[in-house]
Amino acid sequence: MLRFEFMRLAFAAGAVVGLLAPAVGFFLVERRAALVGDGLGHLAFAGVAAGTLLGISPVGTALVFAVAGALAIQWLGTRRHAAGDQALALVFYTGIALGVVLVSAAGRLDAGLFAFLFGSILTVESSDLWLILALGGVAFLAIGLLWRGLVATTLDPEGSRVAGARVAALDTVVAVLAALTVGISMRIVGVLLVAALMTLPVIAAQRLAWSLSSTFGLAALVGLGSVLVGLTISYYADLPPGGTIVLVAAAVALVATVARPVGRAR
Amino acid sequence: MHVTGDTVPAVMLDGVSFAYPGGPAALEDATLAVERGSFVGIAGPNGGGKTTLLRLALGLERPATGTVLLHGRPPGTRGGPRVGYLPQRAHLTAGSPVTVREIVSAGRLAVRGAFGPLRAVDRAAVAAAIERVGLAERADVPLRTLSGGMQQRAFIAKALAAEPALLALDEPTTGVDAASQETLAALLDELRRELGVTVLYVSHEFGAVEHVVTRLLLVRGRITFDGLPSELPGHLHDPSHVH
Ligand SMILES: Nc1ncnc2c1ncn2[C@@H]1O[C@H](COP(=O)(O)OP(=O)(O)OP(=O)(O)O)[C@@H](O)[C@H]1O
Numbered sequence A: 001m002l003r004f005e006f007m008r009l010a011f012a013a014g015a016v017v018g019l020l021a022p023a024v025g026f027f028l029v030e031r032r033a034a035l036v037g038d039g040l041g042h043l044a045f046a047g048v049a050a051g052t053l054l055g056i057s058p059v060g061t062a063l064v065f066a067v068a069g070a071l072a073i074q075w076l077g078t079r080r081h082a083a084g085d086q087a088l089a090l091v092f093y094t095g096i097a098l099g100v101v102l103v104s105a106a107g108r109l110d111a112g113l114f115a116f117l118f119g120s121i122l123t124v125e126s127s128d129l130w131l132i133l134a135l136g137g138v139a140f141l142a143i144g145l146l147w148r149g150l151v152a153t154t155l156d157p158e159g160s161r162v163a164g165a166r167v168a169a170l171d172t173v174v175a176v177l178a179a180l181t182v183g184i185s186m187r188i189v190g191v192l193l194v195a196a197l198m199t200l201p202v203i204a205a206q207r208l209a210w211s212l213s214s215t216f217g218l219a220a221l222v223g224l225g226s227v228l229v230g231l232t233i234s235y236y237a238d239l240p241p242g243g244t245i246v247l248v249a250a251a252v253a254l255v256a257t258v259a260r261p262v263g264r265a266r
Numbered sequence B: 001m002h003v004t005g006d007t008v009p010a011v012m013l014d015g016v017s018f019a020y021p022g023g024p025a026a027l028e029d030a031t032l033a034v035e036r037g038s039f040v041g042i043a044g045p046n047g048g049g050k051t052t053l054l055r056l057a058l059g060l061e062r063p064a065t066g067t068v069l070l071h072g073r074p075p076g077t078r079g080g081p082r083v084g085y086l087p088q089r090a091h092l093t094a095g096s097p098v099t100v101r102e103i104v105s106a107g108r109l110a111v112r113g114a115f116g117p118l119r120a121v122d123r124a125a126v127a128a129a130i131e132r133v134g135l136a137e138r139a140d141v142p143l144r145t146l147s148g149g150m151q152q153r154a155f156i157a158k159a160l161a162a163e164p165a166l167l168a169l170d171e172p173t174t175g176v177d178a179a180s181q182e183t184l185a186a187l188l189d190e191l192r193r194e195l196g197v198t199v200l201y202v203s204h205e206f207g208a209v210e211h212v213v214t215r216l217l218l219v220r221g222r223i224t225f226d227g228l229p230s231e232l233p234g235h236l237h238d239p240s241h242v243h
């Protein structure tokens, strides 16, 4: 199957997405904010619709919408204009409603849009791949450089504030990373399932790991494996890759959960 | 009050009042100046406002009226003291296993900031803090597999790893056995004497630290006593049961 250019592109983009989605999802899951990934997916959908309507790159507009939404939630939350889940509800339902309206306005409830909802192995273009590689690289670099700060604010936000860390800035980094991840994962897994790829590998890894850093590493490996296996199944069975990838990740999470029930909580 | 240099108090509260949203006043008109290198025991009944006082001092709550200064600066601003903080009933909410070393390493944030990797000196400081609370042998096991008292000691190590100038401990000895309490008291006294660390120590139980406390506060909605432990009037004795 690697004879085909489109499959090589899909595997290359998929490898980045498979590693990055759980790596960023790790921070969301630990912050009990897994739903943020889902909501940003809805916003990315509005971005795709807007791009389609304007006739410009839907990946670009999706990224803009998702990042703007992530910043809006941060802003609403830190200014205490709204409680956390209220800010989420406000931003995300606005996003999906806007998406529906824009799609109808464009008169384009067609296959192209379907590919963004559920992912597609046929639609990764080489320009997309470069964008995915560049943004993925930036995201991993940010995680690497800020690892300790991100971990400390995740484990103990108040302690980090007392230690003089800029907690709001680090929270914003996590939100923007989540938005970038949604934007670049969308081609492969689709906006409806991107949050699943951000959470299921982390859930699997939490059962199998022995430390925080091993959880992070295992989650990225499970994500990578799920994407590679899922894409292969998708190719041979002619299925949308979003579904096959997430089913593989879900199977791993289920096996891990059954095999190793979570250690006793404190 | 005009003070400069090292005579600036470690902690200063001036006319501080505070209420939680929609609640009655948790603390009223608290005024206090803590010299550097003091060991301040803070006692009082449940709900007296001890935790609130600490949180105000550290900038985790904003006073309704009055001002708070740490080393002459508002809490959380640059140039203030390095703070080690042990919250009351510290625990982890993470779903992942977190090792003792990982949680104690998070304490280095106060020293090293959020950016870049830990250096050899940081790793040595982390190992030393773990050693000091007697968890060297358990350093790389997940916290949730330790007993309650051991977990508490890990959180104490996290506060120590900050190499703090100000150490704020909220009921640090809850669930900690007598021998470890003695070790902690000796360690805190040593840090105070040798490094001039200021200690704020909230507890209901001063047995282990009785001989190292340099100043005692009783908090009961306001500061009702502030002085040497030996000056405590008879009717206020047994500070945990002041009603
Ligand atoms: N998060 C909160 N929201 C609302 N009220 C609070 C909150 N925390 C404390 N209070 C109230 O503030 C008052 C002081 O509480 P605080 O926790 O400071 O007491 P404490 O002296 O530390 O008590 P304890 O010995 O039980 O730890 C109490 O009346 C308490 O009900």
Ligand SMILES: [Mg+2]
Pocket (backbone or CB within 6 Å): B050, B051, B052, B088, B170
């Ligand atoms: Mg308390």
